[in-house]
Amino acid sequence: VIETRGLIKIYRMGPTEVRALDGVDLDVRRGEYLSIMGPSGSGKSTLMNMLGCLDSPTEGSYRLDGVEVSGLTDAELAAVRNRKIGFVFQTFNLLPRYTAQVNVELPLLYSGASRAERRRRAHEALQTVGLGDRTDHRPNELSGGQRQRVALARALVNDPAILLADEPTGNLDTRVGQEILRLFDELHAQGRTVVVVTHDPEVAARAERVVRVVDGRIVEDGPGARF
Amino acid sequence: VIETRGLIKIYRMGPTEVRALDGVDLDVRRGEYLSIMGPSGSGKSTLMNMLGCLDSPTEGSYRLDGVEVSGLTDAELAAVRNRKIGFVFQTFNLLPRYTAQVNVELPLLYSGASRAERRRRAHEALQTVGLGDRTDHRPNELSGGQRQRVALARALVNDPAILLADEPTGNLDTRVGQEILRLFDELHAQGRTVVVVTHDPEVAARAERVVRVVDGRIVEDGPGARF
Ligand SMILES: Nc1ncnc2c1ncn2[C@@H]1O[C@H](COP(=O)(O)OP(=O)(O)OP(=O)(O)O)[C@@H](O)[C@H]1O
Ligand SMILES: Nc1ncnc2c1ncn2[C@@H]1O[C@H](COP(=O)(O)OP(=O)(O)OP(=O)(O)O)[C@@H](O)[C@H]1O
Numbered sequence A, B: 001v002i003e004t005r006g007l008i009k010i011y012r013m014g015p016t017e018v019r020a021l022d023g024v025d026l027d028v029r030r031g032e033y034l035s036i037m038g039p040s041g042s043g044k045s046t047l048m049n050m051l052g053c054l055d056s057p058t059e060g061s062y063r064l065d066g067v068e069v070s071g072l073t074d075a076e077l078a079a080v081r082n083r084k085i086g087f088v089f090q091t092f093n094l095l096p097r098y099t100a101q102v103n104v105e106l107p108l109l110y111s112g113a114s115r116a117e118r119r120r121r122a123h124e125a126l127q128t129v130g131l132g133d134r135t136d137h138r139p140n141e142l143s144g145g146q147r148q149r150v151a152l153a154r155a156l157v158n159d160p161a162i163l164l165a166d167e168p169t170g171n172l173d174t175r176v177g178q179e180i181l182r183l184f185d186e187l188h189a190q191g192r193t194v195v196v197v198t199h200d201p202e203v204a205a206r207a208e209r210v211v212r213v214v215d216g217r218i219v220e221d222g223p224g225a226r227f
């Protein structure tokens, strides 16, 4: 479902150049559960932004469901993001002036669901991540791990075929982290494609396949449980 | 050096009440290395904000270096925070429009250091956390783990006697995380008081003592290595 060829991302800062991605070829099959590991600053979030159609590469190609993403209009990209992809950002990206409930309802505005349906589905998503009693809190009235889980609930509320989660358990204790990993197992069992960036080898071990990114390149690609 | 008695923090939201801290008694000796663990939402960051003089309790007392903090003026609190305490926020709290270098120089503005001295000390702090080649990047030009390390460098640049770090390794790979833990060991060996909130039992095990917070109370208090 995901095919990248020669993805390059270069940031230019005055005279210097940062090659955040330096030629990435990555194939992900439909329904695969993939984990991405690698040192801080190695390019994982940059790669996730490409996969999530949030940013475009300097060079290279990305085909999603057989369609070359660079050929899509902005409106088409927005539609793809909204309907096919659930994205959990490393820094959550919640809207600070809205409650958890409203933050999670937002992706449903384009889904054609009624107002009552949106309320119900968002509330359910928040309950799934253990925040049923925090729906009326705004982000600054939530703990770090609670904000992280609101970001996850928002990514799941539209029932996406592809879940892209950038370090989704970093702010969670072991018990809650395990609940989230069981949730990922369940989503995977339902046939969804799951891609998780993590620094935690125990989280990576839950995937069927782990790739390792170093200096903007994939240097290792193998089965999950060996970590 | 830190003594809290009966710390209570209540957030009122309309008719409901959230007891984020529900009677915390915590003594930390000068030069102690303490780790704080506990479930997501249990009150750890709220407690750290009290200890860091960033917020005041609803009830209870907090003596820092023998002085009752609730009796200090805002100006005195700011001086205490600037000179005695280095605080690493769970969500970093960097100024988005300034580079890493400038973000780290900020606490030195009140220290009486010359401009060249501030530049040198901030650059050194960034090198210590492995970001010597990222000093001119702004926060949105940095990875998640790099932002986390800028927040750490900023907390250390003023040479504080007390380091309060709220989940300082959550966005770091194992290797960089270990470097940061070695840095904490070194700071501790220099006689500083180090308090680290973490969800990672391996990070907690580096401390000499671990307390566990559940539902706004301390429920366990023991030696570090048993985790
Ligand atoms: N806008 C930008 N301008 C310049 N450099 C950038 C920009 N965004 C990211 N970088 C650099 O690109 C590299 C890759 O960043 P990325 O966020 O993908 O890393 P990462 O693997 O997700 O790291 P972490 O594990 O710390 O989250 C980093 O070294 C970072 O400094
Ligand atoms: N301004 C606020 N208004 C209402 N409730 C709040 C507010 N700030 C925090 N809370 C609640 O207080 C509780 C404690 O929050 P705190 O941030 O201290 O948790 P934590 O232990 O740091 O969690 P985590 O491990 O997820 O970071 C949480 O349940 C949170 O929802």
Ligand SMILES: [Mg+2]
Pocket (backbone or CB within 6 Å): A044, A045, A046, A090, A166, B143, B144, B145
């Ligand atoms: Mg990242």
Ligand SMILES: [Mg+2]
Pocket (backbone or CB within 6 Å): A143, A144, A145, B044, B045, B046, B090, B166
């Ligand atoms: Mg916290």
